[in-house]
Amino acid sequence: MRTTPTLPPKVTLPISELEKKNNPAGAAIPSLSLAKVLLIVNPAAGSRLKRKKLGRIIEHLRRAASSLEIIYTTAVRDATRLVKEKRKDGWTLFLCAGGDGTINEIVNGMIDEDDPASDQTPSPPLGILPTGTGNGLAREIGLPLDPWKAYQALLSGTAKPIFLGRVTRQENPSGAKAHRYFVLLAGAGFDGYVSGWVERRSALLRKIPKLWVYFILGFIGLFVYRYPILHFTADGASYTGSTGVVARARLIAGPFIFSPLSDLRARSLILCLVKPAGPLGYFGMLLPLLFRRKPGKEVQYVEGKVIEAAGEGIIHADGETIGPLPARFTLSEKPIYLVYPKPE
Structure with missing residues (x-):
């Protein structure tokens, strides 16, 4: 009934x-x-x-x-x-x-x-x-x-x-700023590269559920991405890594806990910094994520209210491509x- x-x-x-x-x-x-x-x-x-x-x-x-x-x-x-x-x-x-x-x-x-x-x-x-x-x-x-x-x-x-998280980047040489809000996560590096690839996917791949396309192209991307080193600051302190995910939520790609310290209702951001570069280093991070639903030790967590990122990378917000670095990540007021x- x-x-x-x-x-x-x-x-x-x-x-x-x-x-x-x-x-x-x-x-x-x-x-x-x-x-x-x-x-x-x-x-x-x-x-x-x-x-x-x-x-x-x-x-x-x-x-x-x-x-x-x-x-x-x-x-x-x-x-x-x-x-x-x-x-x-x-x-x-x-x-x-x-x-x-x-x-x-x-x-x-x-x-x-x-x-x-x-x-x-x-x-x-x-x-x-x-x-x-x-x-x-x-x-x-x-x-x-x-x-x-x-x-x-x-x-x-x-x-x-x-x-909400808020990404601010310079939209054009005149200095005009563009803002984009996100609910779950944003970042630059490998995940931004894969997000851009997913958005440009072929008509054939558009017939497949989008989450599966992320897994397929993400796996292929492990072997073709160049892994440039990116530079981050969190409340003024400096860090480097091959990928930086700015998380508001704990979960990523379904039921997997990527940022255990995050809380949608907290007044701070969590920078999830992936230190290794190359397929082997990323496999060391991803395999525990897939089998234990938590990433390996290769992820460093940094809490901050203002996070800045620079280098050669593409920014995404909740999986939607925004554009190239540099960018500034803050919280909505x-x-x-x-x-x-x-x-x-």
């Missing part, structure tokens, strides 16, 4: 000590409400089976939400543009049906720290309906990977503040609110 989840029109959320610490100005914590819902769907994300389950979710939303609008992305960074256009329209809940790339696009539309007017119209909470292949954010917060079960969990969940499932 099917069970239909219900949600009271408005839920007043308790404010924990962590919320107070992360919200020193005392800004209002948004309440979870289905009064006006915007559902953003990436029709190309993940498997057809997962996408088919959206029909049941939409059917329930049409009955439960006072107002519902559904928009479908059709191009890269379409979700960012659409959310920017609509974020001031009084929504009470954003829902994302897609993978981590779609989530990244949405959060980049939700927050704009260069726009003073954005303080007057804070974005509503964001709920995740995981229809991608990796679903790193859903795994990170303990959300079921089945879209319908995730939807049920969200309806009894709690909106909590998280702080304002949080967004993410709907977490109720702890079991």
Whole structure:
């Protein structure tokens, strides 16, 4: 028998000590409400089976939400543009049906720290309906990977503040700066190289789930990448390595713990510095990751609030290529609110 989840029109959320610490100005914590819902769907994300389950979710939303609008992305960074256009329209809940790339696009539309007017119209909470292949954010917060079960969990969940990572780089010789926010991780080196390769993948590889394409091209890349040494600073202290991952989340590429010290709600970044260069050194790091779900000793962890990177490398944010180094990694000054499932 099917069970239909219900949600009271408005839920007043308790404010924990962590919320107070992360919200020193005392800004209002948004309440979870289905009064006006915007559902953003990436029709190309993940498997057809997962996408088919959206029909049941939409059917329930049409009955439960006072107002519902559904928009479908059709191009890269379409979700960012659409959310920017609509974020001031009084929504009470954003829902994302897609993978981590779609989530990244949405959060980049939700927050704009260069726009003073954005303080007057804070974005509503964001709920995740995981229809991608990796679903790193859903795994990170303990959300079921089945879209319908995730939807049920969200309806009894709690909106909590998280702080996004922010990448700043010089966009052109005139000195103009470009910003890109990330939820899970960003970095430069081998992972940036593979992310760029994945984005340029052939039509044949586009028929394969994206997470598997990362594994395939990542394995090939071990033997063709040149492993230049990159230079990093974390709060002024200097480091070198062949890859630097700036992590907000613990997990990488599914269930694998790459940055055990990271916390989405913490007010600091973790630089995961890969010291060795070459296929053998990387195998020494990756094999423990695959079999024990934790990386080998070749990864050095450095905590900091400002991380800078320079050298010959490509930057990515949540798997989306941004451009070449140098770059500066910081935290957003304002949080967004993410709907977490109720702890079991």
